[in-house]
Amino acid sequence: MKIDLERISWVDIFLWLFRIAAFVLIVVGIYNTLAAGKYTSEQWVTLIFSGLAQGSIYALIALGYTLVYGILLMINFAHGDIYMAGAFTAVFLAEYFAENGFLAAHPFIALTLLALLAGGVSMALAVLVERIAYRPLRNAPRLVPLITAIGASFSIEYTFRGLYGPGFHAYPPVPALSGSVHIGRFEVPTVQIVVLIAAVVLMAGLYFLVERTKIGKAMRAVSENQDVARLMGIDIDWVIVFTFAVGGLLAGVAGVFNGLFRPQGVYFFMGFIPGIKAFTAAVLGGIGNVPGAMVGGILLGIIEALGPNLFLEGLGIPAANQLKDAIAFTVLVLILIFRPQGIFGERLAEKKA
Amino acid sequence: MAMLELENVHAYYGYIHALQGISMTVEKGEIVALIGANGAGKTTTLRTISGLLKPRQGRVLLDGEDLAKYKAHEIVYKGVAMVPEGRGIFAKLTVAENLDMGAYSRNDKKGIAEDLERVFTLFPRLKERRNQVAGTLSGGEQQMLATARALMARPRLLLMDEPSMGLAPVLVEAVFDTIQEINKKGTTILLVEQNALMALQIADRGYVLQTGEIVLSDTAEGLRQNPMVQKAYLGIE
Numbered sequence: 001m002k003i004d005l006e007r008i009s010w011v012d013i014f015l016w017l018f019r020i021a022a023f024v025l026i027v028v029g030i031y032n033t034l035a036a037g038k039y040t041s042e043q044w045v046t047l048i049f050s051g052l053a054q055g056s057i058y059a060l061i062a063l064g065y066t067l068v069y070g071i072l073l074m075i076n077f078a079h080g081d082i083y084m085a086g087a088f089t090a091v092f093l094a095e096y097f098a099e100n101g102f103l104a105a106h107p108f109i110a111l112t113l114l115a116l117l118a119g120g121v122s123m124a125l126a127v128l129v130e131r132i133a134y135r136p137l138r139n140a141p142r143l144v145p146l147i148t149a150i151g152a153s154f155s156i157e158y159t160f161r162g163l164y165g166p167g168f169h170a171y172p173p174v175p176a177l178s179g180s181v182h183i184g185r186f187e188v189p190t191v192q193i194v195v196l197i198a199a200v201v202l203m204a205g206l207y208f209l210v211e212r213t214k215i216g217k218a219m220r221a222v223s224e225n226q227d228v229a230r231l232m233g234i235d236i237d238w239v240i241v242f243t244f245a246v247g248g249l250l251a252g253v254a255g256v257f258n259g260l261f262r263p264q265g266v267y268f269f270m271g272f273i274p275g276i277k278a279f280t281a282a283v284l285g286g287i288g289n290v291p292g293a294m295v296g297g298i299l300l301g302i303i304e305a306l307g308p309n310l311f312l313e314g315l316g317i318p319a320a321n322q323l324k325d326a327i328a329f330t331v332l333v334l335i336l337i338f339r340p341q342g343i344f345g346e347r348l349a350e351k352k353a
Numbered sequence: 354m355a356m357l358e359l360e361n362v363h364a365y366y367g368y369i370h371a372l373q374g375i376s377m378t379v380e381k382g383e384i385v386a387l388i389g390a391n392g393a394g395k396t397t398t399l400r401t402i403s404g405l406l407k408p409r410q411g412r413v414l415l416d417g418e419d420l421a422k423y424k425a426h427e428i429v430y431k432g433v434a435m436v437p438e439g440r441g442i443f444a445k446l447t448v449a450e451n452l453d454m455g456a457y458s459r460n461d462k463k464g465i466a467e468d469l470e471r472v473f474t475l476f477p478r479l480k481e482r483r484n485q486v487a488g489t490l491s492g493g494e495q496q497m498l499a500t501a502r503a504l505m506a507r508p509r510l511l512l513m514d515e516p517s518m519g520l521a522p523v524l525v526e527a528v529f530d531t532i533q534e535i536n537k538k539g540t541t542i543l544l545v546e547q548n549a550l551m552a553l554q555i556a557d558r559g560y561v562l563q564t565g566e567i568v569l570s571d572t573a574e575g576l577r578q579n580p581m582v583q584k585a586y587l588g589i590e
């Protein structure tokens with residue numbers, strides 16, 4: 001790399017100092033924590049598995065952002081609420097299954113039905129949002145669909161609030177998932193393993209869909225060049241609807257996983273934080289890039305799980321565990337500053353934007 | 354009845370009146386050349402036929418049927434394929450995937466497999482590189498891919514927008530040979546070319562387009578002999 005001294009601006013210098021400072025802080029924090037030896041390897045493994053499970057949920061949601069961005073160069077900011085809608089609707093079925101004992105007697109069938117319901121609701125809603133809020137504005141300036149996205153987001157949130165109130169509805173405990181599994185000498189909660197495996201299966205399925213099937217190839221063709229895709233006979237409206245539907249389906253299923261995994265339950269605003277985190281994951285992996293969203297999600301889950309104990313505590317920050325969300329958003333800011341194209345992405349400017 | 358007929362077609366980009374009343378025909382089995390200077394409206398004419406652009410006035414008829422009510426992707430199912438200007442290959446897809454997209458409108462597995470063999474015979478280079486990402490092909494190879502991809506639709510009417518653009522002279526020869534070969538196997542061709550000399554050598558008839566209007570139409574032989582054409586497009590004083 002050729003460095004032209006006269007071209008180096010104060011902004012560059014600032015960014016470099018910032019980079020060095022961030023790096024030093026992380027290294028010092030990690031060093032202090034490890035040197036103190038406060039945590040056992042069992043505890044670290046526990047954290048890693050909870051990060052993997054949480055991260056796979058982020059990854060499933062992040063795929064919805066990335067698929068839509070890949071095709072329309074647009075961030076569907078209502079996606080977090082699409083995720084909420086599926087999770088919220090399925091909680092009622094889960095309660096019903098818990099009452100009549102079906103959940104205890106046939107956990108696999110019951111959970112599959114819950115995932116199908118949540119996935120179906122989120123899918124239908126994603127398609128509806130595309131139809132109403134985005135399609136009529138496809139040729140409008142890019143700021144316009146962003147505004148309707150926010151509108152759609154509020155409409156969904158307050159529809160659920162209006163229907164079911166502002167309170168929490170907890171997913172009932174699933175007896176079959178309440179134990180833990182031994183992996184070597186480590187003990188990992190069953191629910192985390194099940195969520196992780198199910199998410200990996202879904203992601204493998206999606207990867208197969210995008211890479212191998214006719215519609216998947218059409219999705220990639222549309223994302224490269226809509227006019228030429230039309231000349232192949234591809235109905236791009238249909239491909240776009242399909243893309244929203246797949247993203248919605250994954251988000252809805254992720255909503256059920258989340259319900260199993262975290263006891264606090266669902267409520268109308270629950271999509272906001274995971275939505276932004278999944279968006280962070282998508283950006284981290286390189287928005288528009290399918291494997292990127294998967295890797296970005298898992299990575300973010302792990303960073304979040306390990307971060308508080310691993311380096312915040314080492315820096316002497318009190319109540320580090322409550323700073324989980326701050327970590328995710330710091331990650332977002334740092335990527336946007338230092339590597340806006342993410343891990344796998346190309347520079348945004350190279351796209352036809 | 355002509356296979357393709359344009360009747361007084363007007364097309365716009367916003368306020369720009371790009372086609373100002375174009376009428377032309379292409380008969381089944383013909384090669385028809387459309388020549389004209391940069392910005393004359395050649396690409397616009399092809400986009401209007403393929404439905405990417407809708408005429409604001411006038412009609413585009415395929416086998417006598419008005420195409421106005423069909424979307425661009427539906428027109429492909431009627432047997433019209435296009436090799437777009439600048440090739441328009443899908444750079445991130447492999448060669449084989451690009452060809453799959455060419456056959457998107459078809460469901461006859463057996464016929465598709467036959468046509469794949471056919472284009473691989475026509476362009477052996479593509480067969481060697483079938484699993485390569487198309488963006489890494491050379492310009493000439495990309496042109497072959499764009500043509501092969503259009504053939505995978507098994508079109509009755511093939512619209513070609515400057516298939517020789519950016520190619521070395523040897524390759525230009527090869528491209529024109531290929532066009533003739535495709536035509537002999539029964540595909541009707543509407544060919545847009547800057548390289549008017551070559552185009553008029555293989556075409557049956559031709560039209561000359563100038564700032565959105567057709568100013569001349571004749572047999573290819575007639576156009577080659579025409580002093581105005583010689584001066585403006587063939588570089589003969």
Ligand SMILES: Nc1ncnc2c1ncn2[C@@H]1O[C@H](COP(=O)(O)OP(=O)(O)OP(=O)(O)O)[C@@H](O)[C@H]1O
Nearest residue numbers: 366369371389390391392393394395396397398438
């Ligand atoms: N997307 C567009 N927006 C606005 N004007 C356009 C657009 N595309 C083409 N034009 C204008 O329409 C006219 C015809 O363009 P067209 O691309 O059809 O020319 P062409 O004959 O294909 O030229 P070339 O030989 O350079 O390819 C030109 O004046 C051009 O500037």
Ligand SMILES: [Mg+2]
Nearest residue numbers: 395396397438
């Ligand atoms: Mg042109």
